[in-house]
Amino acid sequence: MTDKITLVEAVNQALHYAMTNDPDVVVLGEDVGVNGGVFRATQGLKEKFGFRRVMDTPLAEALIGGVSIGMATQGLKPVAEIQFMGFIFPALEQLMCHAARMRNRTRGRLTCPMVVRAPFGGGIHAPEHHSESTEALFAHIPGFRVVIPSSPKRAYGLLLAAIQDPDPVLFFEPKRIYRASKQIVPNDGEPLPLDTCFTLKEGHDVTLISWGASVQETLQAAKQLEETGISAEVIDLATIKPIDYDTILASVQKTGRCVIVHEAARAGAVSADIAAEINYHAAVELEAPVERVTGYDITMPYYRMEQYYIPSKNDIINAVNKTMEQA
């Protein structure tokens, strides 16, 4: 019997599997080698695969992004780590101006089969610039896939899929739940599908959509709502670009109500896109306007007050109750 492992251990297990089975997979980033990553996501890789495949880079995020592009155009599959999403911005130019466009502008002659991993989100008492959720920025850019796991199993399967994907994938890891729970994750190399939502719980009164760490509060809210007689369907978005609207629309057309939950700021958020699509395709079935439970359009608070910012179970329950009161 395999032991239960945490989300970050599942990331590590996926990296070990991918590197063992494909000599083109390489890992690079700051502290990923000897130190095994500041969250230990790359632990043991350097010992097993050597410095030519597990590369400690200089402290230069633009370089990490750009070097990964160069490697990918040579047919390697780099998995780059940016230590925190808050430090990804120097690499943004590389990612959006080059990684996302290489296939299109060379009409497929050169491609960027690369993965950029970055822990994100609040809730671990980290310093300033370590706790933001800016996934919508990346979701806006044509050419990317943006993937966010919400459990050890999905971290393992989705990361393997991201590494196998022939295009650039941004893999954002919700660090608040890096070690929050454990699951048995068979090391069988089975990828989970990208561009697909995961329905975690079926229900018929309201559809709850979330991703990343907020899936935990969403599931807790659904459980408590069940006790009050409200049956919630819970969807883990998982790939936030491109979005699996088939699953979402089928669910909302069944329930007639939808609450979208995320930690990211409200303006320009992925939830706005989802609400617009639901509005367009399922307006007839909607019994209440789509509700959003989100972060605020303010700087992510320092950790003493971050709990006021991060959507809570009660925020979700209140939003669901509000939609239930309509019609």
Next chain:
Amino acid sequence: MSQSSFSQKSISQTKVTIDYVQYLNERAELTQPLPEWASKPDTLVSYYREMVQARQADQKAIALQRTGQLGTYPSTLGQEAIAVVIGSVMATDDVFVPYYRDHAAMVIRGMKQADVYRYWGGDERGSANPDCKEDLPYCVPIATQVPHAAGAAAAIKIRGQQRAVLCTCGDGGTSKGDFLESINLAGIWQLPLVFIINNNQWAISVPRRLQCGAPTLAQKGIGAGIPALQVDGNDVIALHEVISHALHRARTGKGATLIEAMSYRLSDHTTADDATRYRNAEELKTGWSKEPIKRLQQYLHSNGWWDEQKEQRLQAQVADHVQQSVDEYLKTPLPPVSDLFTHHYQQMPVSLTEQQMAMEAKVTKGGGHD
């Protein structure tokens, strides 16, 4: 802190010496004994032909832009030697990582001249370059291509191959973090990489002296721990020697080299620029006195390797070829709009398929901007 304690703790400054390599000066005189290959006409005549071709193709591009048949275009006028030598001395399986002014090198390595026109004429198929193997396409943002070169070189090193990567950027590009971060990595990882700074003295309106306080740009290589030198960028013999040597070093596992090729941008920055706003006529005149084509032509004449008849024949041949490329470009029909969607992902997301169908429906109706 007293002066003496300060000086005891300070590290004495290492004297920086940057070599400057030149064989053929601006008066077409030899400044040092020639390497073996340059004592015969073949390679030098070939360089001359390629430079003439580069200049005619460039003049045609500007004419097309001025008549509304091409978009904004960056001229290579005066810098033909650097691109022509790069394109000629690189091995087929080396990887070229160009900046946006390297048309001639890219054409020698397999890009069709018609694709140069298609690219700057706003057709995305112009950067497909199917015959360019693993070379990267044009890079318009400044120096962002340099880390790609480091990455490609790292891949080559990881696989233990005997290949090299050659990357160019302008003098302005050396101020960017991407450049500095990449040469830094090349020094640490001993990458099979050749950096060439095409120092044409101007970054749009900002002159070289306002770009960097150091006396040479090459010496940035010293901070990165890689050999660095300057070369006369209008002298094909010096360029051939220096670049070939650096490529050989890279391919044989000896690491990276930084070359600052000294040239001059005789043109505006692009066709959207007017250099008379910031540059005086005297400086431009000096620039013309050093340009590479006249210099090599004079040298070939003085050796009896070139004459007026050959010149006329070459000019006519090149004019024909350039015109054929222009005709091919101008006759290229627009692709179907589906082409705008096809290449973003290997497997197109459902949502993008829907958007593609919507655009196709719009265009079928009478389309475009109606």
